[in-house]
Amino acid sequence: MTQQTLLDCHRRIKPYIHDTPVLSSRLINKEVGAEVFFKCENFQRAGAYKMRGATNAILQLTDEQCGKGVVTHSSGNFAQAVSLGAQSLGVAAHIVMPNIAPQVKKIGVLEYGGLIYECEPTLEARQTMADQVSQDTGATFLHPSNQLNVIIGQGTAAMELLAEQPDLNTIFCPVGGGGLIAGSALAAHYFGNECKVFGGEPFEADDAYRSLQSGILEGNETTDTIADGLRTTLGDVNFPIIQQHVSGIIRVTEAEIIAAMRMVWERMKIIIEPSSAVTVAALLRDRKHFQGQKVGIVISGGNVDLGNLPFHASI
């Protein structure tokens, strides 16, 4: 793993992804007391950064592997990303999804040509069904967050952000499975100017926070959070990268997530999903530590079920 690994990955996936815009808002800067740069992966193809890692992983399969397709399990965004990435490259995509995944994410998978296999909403049920599909079809298993090719692909968003804003003091990422923050931490290490990386995580699914405290991989007994992309846990590939390169994880409440999401929608007129709002909430919660800094935030995605929003009437 060198700087060149990331550069090669970026060159490889560039034709298949958007170089997403970096936006900012005077009103939010004023509110936070820092200069905040939002890397808008909600505008990425398939609506999330996951397109990067999925594309990188598929592009490194052999022709024989491509012929047998790919299989993954995902609560939603990686599922859409693998479907679209595989479709672009003429590869079959088998997608195991928990039966409680938002409807809008299932529709996305179908529109991009993925084949859905529904399972119970537990990590064990997902993996069991993915293994079965792999056995039946010969498809290669792609993990949404715990494979190095995927992690490196996810890191290209922070690479692009640093290319545009080389002097960032801090980059915030949400922490779910850990692929985005591990990749971003590698990008900050190789391309940043002493740029630190912080994670935002819901109190309701804070396995990464506890894992960093204890030094071993912790699980979640419950994951009762609106941030549906962050209900998964860290893995053995990304955890050591996170231990080495991430400065801290800030936990937030469900109310803080919803308030941050509403603030970004109202102020910036962009749609970010709850999992992305977690980082904004984390920055707001601990803003006194980031006063006067240049802060990057990777807005991970914008896939929201508009028929089921958490906003209440104002007044």
Place this chain on the structure above:
Amino acid sequence: MTQQTLLDCHRRIKPYIHDTPVLSSRLINKEVGAEVFFKCENFQRAGAYKMRGATNAILQLTDEQCGKGVVTHSSGNFAQAVSLGAQSLGVAAHIVMPNIAPQVKKIGVLEYGGLIYECEPTLEARQTMADQVSQDTGATFLHPSNQLNVIIGQGTAAMELLAEQPDLNTIFCPVGGGGLIAGSALAAHYFGNECKVFGGEPFEADDAYRSLQSGILEGNETTDTIADGLRTTLGDVNFPIIQQHVSGIIRVTEAEIIAAMRMVWERMKIIIEPSSAVTVAALLRDRKHFQGQKVGIVISGGNVDLGNLPFHASI
């Protein structure tokens, strides 16, 4: 009125406005059968194109007039624009708003330092109160859509769009008071390459459509539309410009407005207000006439009350 009038206006207001991005979506292009370019005035300062006209009008006041402030009546976006524009230039802003205006728009006015005067939600009540305030304070009255300085300012959004996409066949604008479409039609006339301008208007407030049919200014008996920015009627300054330079107005139903708004939110991850969705709905309704064209759409604003959205649960 010459090409130079628009160029001078653009140079004058440029330091006070954003040159907003032009976005597009493969999925929407496929749906429409045309190449569609969205000029994102929802990302404009104060969340709408109205910042352009308001700033142009204020910048042409004398010092004495500036000392006495400005007054306007507006259902919302022009109110915020005048407040912010006036604040930037150190001028007092008196804002007459209908008492049913969305809460988010009232808050915007207050945050930008405007003084709110509430009135009954009729055009007559608005004008009466604005006249009274003007008499009491000496403030100069700015009309949201029926003054040439305002109209020319609004036209700079289409100017910027044409600078980026000079070969547009058509530009769509929403039609409310008529300032945006009149300004855009002037911009298309002076800067387009045989670029036609079409309006989108709700059936529920179709005074512009009927005025173009009859040749005289028609009113609306009721204005029961979700597109709150389009409940006003054309004026005697913009109507002749519209008669001369606009190719047609396409009317849409309330259900079409809501569906178009949802499509843009879901596909593009940007927040557009119902008044802006009217143009997208108009293009979708008559898409067969625009097949294969390059179509620009001025997304007029993104000020929406998130506590009161029209979306229903999906499945």
